[in-house]
Amino acid sequence: MFQYITDKIRGRRKRLLHDYIAIFIIMGMVLLLSFLIIGYIANSTTMEQSRNSSRVIYKQAREQLEQVEEDLQNMYMNVVKNDSVLAFLEAADSYERWEMLESVQGMVGMNRRINRNLENIIFYDEDGNLIFALGNVFLDKPELELNEMLNFSGRMWDEATKQACFEVGLPIYKEETDGYTLLGSAYLLFNVGNLQEIMDRALLNRDSAIAIVDGNGRAIVKAGQWEDYYGDFETALEDKKRLVYADYIGTTGWRIVNVIPKKALLTGAEQMRNITYVTFLAVVSMMIFLCAMLYKRIIYPISRQTAFMAGFTEDTHQxxxxxxxxxxxxxxxxxxxxxxxxxxxxxxxxxxxxxxxxxxxxxxxxxxxAYRSQINPHFLYNTFNCIRGMALYHGEKEIAELTMALSSFFRYSVQGEETVTVREALENLQRYARIIQYRFNGKHRVEVEASREVYLVKIPKMLLQPLVENAVLHGLETKVDGGVVHVAVSGTEQKIVAVVKDNGQGFPKETLVQLRQAMECYDREGTIPDDGHGIGFLNVYRRLRLFYGTAAEFTVESRAGEGTEITMVLPVGGR
Structure with missing residues (x-):
């Protein structure tokens, strides 16, 4: 006996060890696959998030630059429409201009206080001669072909202050009765401080680059790892190495260009991937340690006890x-x-x-x-299947289909539990509908519809079919024209609503009153009056009350010659 138990223990230990190793390998593969999938998802998610983030930042920067252009447009209109400026440029000689100089200086000072980047406002007469300049920085007039819109220069450099600048120029006209007279031009000289701040804020990371470039592709301001050839990008593009955003800024003639290396978009993903690898190694190490402890402290002792229980049946005294x-x-x-x-x-x-x-x-x-009482139903069900087989053998498809529907309908009626799902009940109704279609040669039909949300809800068996059968036999059978019984089931999480409606003969008012009184009698006394009317109808009502109690609602509406509509509201889950 001892040798027998020992052999049992050894055999079970080997099988358990093999199962243990297989489980360990499967768990390791699942962990490895999980971490690889996590890494791939992290790369994809990080790339998409970074792309969306860079697109939003670029869009915000462009909108800020368009706002700068709008602010410059407003400032310029304040200058060229100023009465003091117009009178100053229209003056006949230097003496008259000297008398107006104070008001012009006040206007210049006010605008410089409004915009801290405004370095100078310079006026030229109609022949292009300098007549006024007030500011900290003065640069030669840029070569601009002035038109009625703002004209923006490219990048300008002031050696004295060692700062980049740009100028905005616009001709100044005086309105006359017969047209406009050119009085001269005005140039506003700005440093690029606010533009540089916008570029610095819009820089996604230290490996990317962003700049405002002029019409010649030269960077007016830039941030990050900018390369001169980036200024040639005029439209957005994406390749394997980088992501480029490029677009013109309003009517300035400038472009904002943003170049982002794709490897810079995956910085966060690389960190996450490294953390994932470290976590994977830590989890595998912990899993090995736990598996060893589990085998030593639990699996092996349990396997020994299992072997004992296997041999206990042969010697119950051990x-x-x-x-x-x-x-x-x-x-x-x-x-x-x-x-x-x-x-x-x-x-x-x-x-x-x-x-x-x-x-x-x-x-x-x-x-x-009880089994003997079931022999006849099963015999009849098997006979139906035999008839169906013979019909198929002789090519009578309609007979086979009708027999199949009748067989399934009969099996549903005699087998199964007391409750079924709504889906099973509706499938049984559809089989009954096929039988009705053959019986009345297509004259009458049964239509079934239901929302998918109620398919799995349990309801009492044979709750809908007797009502449909009652509608066909008493409502449609004597109807000359084609009849329809429509069954609709819908619901929510708390209740389902089932409606059985036909366009048949309907109930006389007296019969409807009797049915309602019979239902009230059952609710009061627990019995149904035996008057021979509506037995099938009232049996459904009785089963409804037995299953749901007063939580269910049952209403019937009917008029002679206009059909009948029965509505049942059932709580989900029974009482």
Missing amino acids: RIEVLEENEIGEMAHKMNQMLDDIEKLNGEIIESNRKYLEMEYAKKQTEMI
Whole structure:
């Protein structure tokens, strides 16, 4: 016996060890695959998020530059439409201009206080001669072909202050009765401080580059790792190495160009990937340690106890040897104590088994009687299938289809539990509809519709079909024209609504009153009056009340010659 138990233990230990190693390998592969998938998703997600973020930042920067252009347009209109400026340029000689100089200086000072980047306002007469300049920086007039819109220069450099600038020029006209007279031109000289701030804020990371370039592709202001050839980009593009955004800024003739290396978009993903690898190694190491401890402390002792239980049936007097002083050892002690108690109570168990067998014998007798009562339904169901097979053999498809529908309908009626899903009930209705279609040669039909949300809700069996059958037999059978029974089931999480409606003969008012009184009688007394009217209808009402109680609603509306509509509101989950 000892050798037998030892062989059992060794065999089970080997099988358990093999299963253990297989589980470990599968878990490792699942972990590795999970981390690879996480890394791929992290790359894709980070790339898409970075792309969206860069697009939003670029759009914001362009909108800020368009706002700068609008602000310059407003400032320029304040200058060229100023009465003091017009009078100053229209003056006949230098003496008159000297008298107006103070008001012009005031206007210049006010605009410089409004815009801290305004370095100078310079006026030229109609011949292009300098007549006024007031500011900290003065640069030669740029070569601009002035038109009626703002004209923006390219990048200009002031050696004295060592700063980049740009000028905005516009001709100044005086309105006359017969047209406009050119008085001269005005140039506003700005430093690029605010433009540089916009570019610095719009820089996505230190590896990307962004700049405002003039019509010649030269950078007016730039930030990041800018290369001169980036100024040639005029439209947005994307290749394997970089992502480029480029667009013109209003009517300035400038462009804002943003170049982002794709590897810079994946900086966050690379960090996440490194963290994932470290986490993977840590998890695998912990899993190996836990598996070793699990095998030593739990799996091996349990396998030894399992082997003991396998051999216990051959010698019920043996007891398991306790080797561990832990929970497993305590379980072995309890098992030995349980075996002692079992052996002590054998006499009582035998007596209880004798009484149990007597009860089982009586139960089997009852089941046999019930089984005999089912022979005829099963015989009829098998006969239907036989008829269907013969019809298919002889090519009578319609007979086969009708027999199949009748067979399935009959099987649904005699088998199964008391409750079915809405989907099963509707499928049974569709089989009944095919039978009705063949029976009345297509004259009458049954239409079924339901929302998918209620397909799995349980309802009492044979709740809808008797109502449909009642509508066909009493509402449509005597109808000369084609009749329709429409069944609609819908619902929410708390209730479902089932409506059975036909366009048949309907109930006379007196019959409808009698049916409603019969339902009220059942609610009061628990019995249905036996007057021979609406038995099938009232049986459905009785089953509805037995299953749901007063939580269900049942209403019927009918008029002679106009059809009948029955509505049932059922709570989800029974009572």
